[in-house]
């Protein structure tokens with residue numbers, strides 16, 4: 001009888017007590033947080049707007065908190081202070097990338113590319129290469145010249161729609177993608193080129209298709225779900241779609257190899273090929289180049305074009321701000337002068353408007369996950385090596401400590417008493433530190449040039465056939481926060 005009791009106690013300990021201890025155990029001084037339910041952890045409780053839930057929970061657990069998903073603990077940073085301390089002051093310790101940053105892509109890329117690559121010497125040299133190519137250093141043309149050329153095509157395409165309601169986000173997307181296509185392949189494409197449209201759609205599908213985007217986001221937190229229905233079906237559909245685009249990139253690389261001249265670099269591909277000769281490093285593979293390009297095309301297209309779509313939706317919701325923006329632009333450009341980046345310093349309201357759009361509609365609400373490269377201490381908590389760390393950029397942009405009525409769209413908050421623009425260090429849509437956005441300068445330039453030129457040339461009105469504008473507080477929230485589709489009428493000025 002006694003033996004029987006011991007056996008029962010042993011079985012109970014093995015099947016219930018030990019798993020529960022394992023489930024609830026954390027290292028000493030580990031950031032606090034709710035544990036959720038066994039196996040899934042907090043996954044079922046995240047909701048559509050994860051960032052808003054996190055900001056709410058941080059009031060109970062603190063700005064540095066942890067949540068468990070499956071077998072993975074994720075540390076979330078929910079305020080500017082902790083994000084700055086981690087990504088800037090202790091930059092190297094927080095500069096890693098977890099294996100499953102964007103799980104569907106990670107499986108195919110196997111650590112290649114840039115955004116997915118873990119921190120190290122090769123990552124640093126690849127990022128430097130990207131910065132140089134984007135600035136136009138040694139690759140034929142400067143970035144500015146490519147953006148100016150595209151601006152006139154964008155205006156012509158919008159003018160051709162005159163009078164008819166249309167989805168402006170599609171045209172903006174083509175203009176923005178041409179900037180990065182031009183850097184990478186050395187050429188722009190006509191807006192009605194169906195082949196490149198298909199190639200880009202297949203790449204962007206991950207962000208735009210709600211099922212793919214949501215499934216991938218879930219797998220970032222719980223990678224094991226990738227092999228389980230229904231996510232496994234979404235994943236195989238994704239793989240099929242993207243392979244066509246990856247083959248196209250491969251073909252472009254082969255064409256470049258055939259015509260490559262090391263003293264006449266035309267674009268990013270040439271810059272990569274030359275660097276591979278200089279460094280003579282076996283990490284410079286075609287596979288690395290394909291996934292680097294894939295990342296540039298995706299990150300370089302959807303981000304800036306979505307920001308411009310939010311900007312126009314804000315203007316439709318606030319016609320008085322559209323008027324004010326145009327008044328400033330017309331004053332500086334005297335109606336006919338062509339916009340250039342040097343005008344930026346003469347347009348305080350335009351700068352304030354753009355900064356407020358980026359704060360108000362945070363494009364990447366919980367950023368891209370990082371990983372600690374060694375044991376770290378943050379705000380008195382211990383964070384072991386290889387911990388996944390996510391930054392709640394939305395919480396920074398909505399923190400009442402910095403913002404009066406953060407839920408309201410008020411560009412005026414960035415204008416001082418002398419009418420000058422206030423550049424805020426607390427608006428951080430591009431993140432901070434070693435892993436901050438590679439395309440920050442390019443994005444800021446194209447958003448400024450395209451927005452000013454559109455407002456100079458057109459008055460934007462809502463489509464009169466639509467009952468109402470999409471609710472600006474809501475949107476598609478996956479890997480990025482996108483506005484719901486809307487149409488405009490562009491009246492030539």
Ligand code: HEM
Nearest residue numbers: 115299300303304363364368429430431435437438439443
């Ligand atoms: C409004 C426009 C944009 C926003 C808000 C934005 C935002 C971000 C954010 C939040 C990250 C993650 C940073 C981190 O890990 O902490 C990132 C990374 C990155 N972005 Fe952007 N981005 C924009 C435009 C662009 C453009 C135009 C490019 C094209 C070149 C680009 C290329 C990249 C790349 C390659 C990375 C990975 C950097 C790394 O892992 O070190 N982005 N971006």
